Amino acid sequence: MIDKETVEYVANLARIELKKEEANMLSGQLGDILGFIDKLKEVNVDKVLPASHAITVSNVLRGDSPKGPLSAHSVLSNAPLKREKFFLVPKIIE
Amino acid sequence: MSKYEAVIGLEVHLHLSTKTKAFCGCSTEFGKEANSQTCPVCLGLPGSLPVFNGTALDYAIKVALALNCKVQEYTKFDRKNYFYPDLPKGYQISQYDLPLSLDGFLNIETEGSLKRIGITRVHMEEDAGKLVHENDGSLVDFNRAGVPLLEIVSQPDINSPEEAYQYLSTLKSIIEYLDVSDCDMEKGSLRCDANISLRPLGESKLGVKTELKNMNSFKGVKDALSYEIKRQAQLLESGEILTQETRLWDAKELKTISMRTKEGAKDYRYFPEPDLPPFIITDAKIEEIRKSIPELPHEKASRFVESYGLLEYDAKILVASKKDALFAEECFNAYPGKDKKLIVNWFIGPLMAEANNRNLSISGLNISSAYLIELLGFLSRNEISNLTAKSVLSDMIDTAEAPGKIIKSKNLVQISDGQALKEIMEEVIGENQKSVTDYKSGKENALMFLVGQLMRKSQGKANPKIARELLKERLNA
Amino acid sequence: MNKNLYSLTAHELAVGLNKKEIKSEDIYSALDGRIKESDPKVNAYLRPSKGLSSGGDRITSGIPVAIKDNICTKGFHTQCCSKILEGFIPPYDATVIKRIKESGHSCLELKTNMDEFAFGSSTENSSQGPTHNPWDLNCVPGGSSGGSAAAVASDEAIWALGSDTGGSIRQPASFCGVVGLKPTYGRVSRFGLIAFASSLDQIGPITKDVYDNALLLNIISGYDPNDSTSINLPVPDYTRALGKDVKGLKVGVPKEYFIEGLDPEVKAAVEEAINTLRKMGVEFKEVSLRHTEYAVPVYYIIATAEASSNLARFDGVQYGFRSKDANLIDMYKKTRGEGFGEEAKRRIILGTFALSHGYYDAYYLRALKVRTLIKEDFDILFKELDCILTPTSPTAAFKIGEKVKDPLKMYLSDIYTISANLAGIPGISLPCGLTKNGLPIGLQILAPHFQEEKIFSLAYAYEQNTDWHKLKPKLT
Structure with missing residues (x-):
C-alpha cells in the first residue's frame, strides 16, 4: 500500500529517525489506515469549498502596540544548550 | 555575451517598519542583545498562538498598490514547513495559493527608455531568526524571528545586470517614499535573491536556471549576475549541460559557489494556517489606503519638470531619495529667482559631493534651506567665487553657522574692485x-x-x- | 460538611467556603490524602509521589482545578506526557489558567495523565504509564484526557480541565462516569494549550455533575485577544440554563449512530435516557447525518496533518529533550526519533504524508471538502432542532492493551465524538447507565454553535431525574 521508500521519504521530511522494524511496521499500518481513508473517494466533492476552520471569522487583527518581552532568564531557562545569550545548536552540515 | 540573452527574475524580501512583530507584541528594533526581544509567540513556545499586526497588513497593501498589483479580496496565511534552527516553530507563516496581491509592474529606466518589469506577486510572511556560526556549532538569536516581511517576486522580465540594478533602485526608492521600510541591506531589512538562466538569442524556451543568494548590496546583485552570465555562457559554449542549483555569491572572491544540498526537491507541505482566520479586504479599505499613498518618485519628477522647469534628467536624480527631494523642493520655493538651475546644479554637484564624502544623504547634511539660499545669493551676486562658495558650504556643514557669518569672519568677499x-x-x-x-x-x-x-x-x-x-x-x- | 471533602462537588464546597465552614486548605489536604491513598492504583497524575503538600509557595485559594498535562502552567512542568518535552517548564500561563486564578480558584500542582500529545483514546500512550479506570482498574479510562476524567471519577480531583480534539474530553468522561464538555470552537481560548490539531482543539471542563460543568465553563470561557480563533461573543452565566423547562425542546437522534458496532447495552441505556426525557416533554425525532461514516477518515487526515506541523517545533533546539549529536540534521532526527512515542510518530508520518507533494489534493484537500459537507449536515438539522442526542462511544471502557496493536480499531472508538470537532459545535457527555460489568455508559448531547445553554438545560434536566452521577467507583 505505502512502500518503504515513501515511509522513509516522509520520515526524512518529518526529521524522524525510524528503526528498521518501525519503518516496516509503519509501512503496513499506514497502508491499512490509508485504505480506510480511501473511503473519502466515494464522496462527490465537486463544487464543495474546503473548510480549513471550524468557525467562519475573518480579519482578526491586533494593534501595533508593543508588549514587554520575556525575561532573559525565562527565554533560556529551558535550553538544552546555550552560550551567553544564545541557544547553541550542533554544526549545520547539509 | 552577444550570443545569449539573460533571463532574470528577482525575489526581494522587505522588512516592514512596524513597531512590533507580525504576530506578537515584541519590538522589531534592530541591534539589541541576543534573544532580548522575544516572547512565547515569536519563540514558538508550545501553546503560543499568532495574532496578526493590523499595521503590517496596511503597509503590505500600500506596497502592493504602489507596485500596481491587484490586491485580492480574499487572502489567507499558510504554513511553509521545514526544519532549520532559526525557524522556531518548524514552519514559517507565509502565503501560498491565495497571496495578498498579484500581477503588478514597475517601470525602470534603461538606456534612456522605460521598460516595464512585471511583478508576479507581493505576499506577507514572517522573518526567521539569525544564526552566528562558530567552530563547534551555531548560535541562535530569535530577535528577528517574526518581524513582518513582504516577498516581492518579479517576472523574469529582466535581461541584464544593469536592469536588475535599476529595478532594485527603483523599487527601493518607491518603498522609501511609502515610508514602510528602512530598506537597509546592511541590517538585512532588504534582501534580494535572483534567478538567472541564459538562452540563445531569439530562442523562446527558457534555459536551466540558477538561484543566486547571499548578495549584500545592489552592486553585489549586479556583480553576481554578471559573473553568472559569464560562467553559464562558458559552460554552454563548451557544450556542458547546466544543472538547476542554488549558488552563493562570495563578495570577497567575486564569484558564485554552488551550495550543495542533499535534499533534492523541496517539499514544503504548505497548508492553510489553522491558527489564523482569513482576511477579506474590501474595496473601501483599498481606497482608504490608496489615498494615503504619497506622490511617488516618477510623479514627483514630472511635477519638478513642470513646476520648476527642471530638465527631466536632473529631476530624476533629485527624486531618487524622498528626503532629498523634499529638501530640494523646499529650496526651490525659498529661492527668489524663477530659474532653479543654480539650485539643481548645486544639489547634483557640491551638495552630493559633500554627502558622498561624509557618507550621508543630502538631507542628512542638515543644512537649512534658508542658509543654502543665502549662500547661493552671495554666489549669484558675484560676492564670492564658486571656489569660495564650496568651501563655505563645507564650513556650514561642519559648524552649522550662517554663510554670511562665515564669509565675514573669514573675510572671503570677492575682490572685484x-x-x-x-x-x-x-x-x-x-x-x-x-x-x-x-x-x-x-x-x-x-x-x-x-x-x-x-x-x-x-x-x-x-x-x-x-x-x-x-x-x-x-x-x- | 460531615462527608470527606474530596467527595463533594465544587458547588457543594462553594457553599461551605462561602459560609466559612471550610477553608481552601482543607480541600487541599483532603485531596492530598485521597491522592496518596488512591492514585497508586489509578495513576491519574504525573509524579504523584510529590504529593500536594510539597513546595512552600503553594497558592491555595478557592477550589483547586486539576489540569491536563498539555495546558501550560507557568513555572510548573508541562510536557504532554512525552519524553520530547522532558523537563519543560513554561514561562507563561495558558489563558484558561489565568482565568481560573482570576476567579479566585487555583490549580493543582500535579498535572493529569494523558495520551502523549493527546494522541489516543485510552491514556495508554503516555510516557508516564497508563491511567486505570476507577470503575475497573483493568480497563482504560478513555483518552486522551483519561487522567483528568479518572481523577474526577475517583475523587482525586474536585473538577478538572481536559482538551478535546476528536472526543478526548467526552469519551473518557463517558468511560469514567463523569460529565465532560467540549465547548464550541472559539468559546474557550486555546492560548497555552499545546496544540494537537489547531482547527479542532478545545479546552473544556470535566466535572462530577452538570452544575459544576456550567460553573467551570463560566470561568474559562470568553474572548481572548491572544487567540485569533477565539470568538468575541458575550459569555452568559451558564448556571442560569440549569433548571430551565425542557418541555417542547426538539431533539434529533441520528440513525447513522445506531448501527453495527454499537454495543447493545449502550444502545439500551441511551434509549432508556430518551424515554426519561420524553416523559419530561422533550420531543424526539429520528434524523440523518448523511456523512457520518466519513467523519473518522476526514478527522485522521486533518488532525494528523495539522499535528505534523504543530509538532515540528519539538526539535531539541530551545527546550525539552535533545539527543546528542555533532551534526544538526542527525540531532533533529535522533531527538525526534527517540523523543516521540510510537503513536506520535505514526501520526506525524501520516500527517506529513497527507500534506506531501503529490498527495495533498487526494488526501488533505479532499478531507477539507468533506469536512464542509459534515458541517452542512449539522447546519441543516439545527435549523429545526435544538439538540442532537447520541451515545458518546459505541462501547463502555475496554481492557488495557486490548486495542494497542490495532491503531485503526482504536481510532474507531471516537466515531461518535469526532463530528462535533469537525463542525466546531459543542457537545457534552454525561453518565446514563452502567453495563452488567459495572462500567459507566455515556450520553452525548450536541447543540448548535454557542448554544451550550441548551446542552446544559437538557443535561441538567436528565441528571436531576436520574442518579447515575451519584454513583462512586470502587477502585478495584
Missing part, C-alpha cells in the same frame, strides 16, 4: 616675467597661468572674470 586687483596684478607680472613673454609670443595658456597666480595671491578672493579682463588689457597694451 579694479584698483585692488591692479595692485596684485602688478606683483604677479613682476614675479612671472617668463609667462608674460610667453603670452606675448602667442602662448594663450600663459594667461591662464597668470590668472591662477593672481587668484592664489588673493587667497581665492579675486573675481576671476575681472582679473582675467584686467590682465588681458594690461598685457595686450
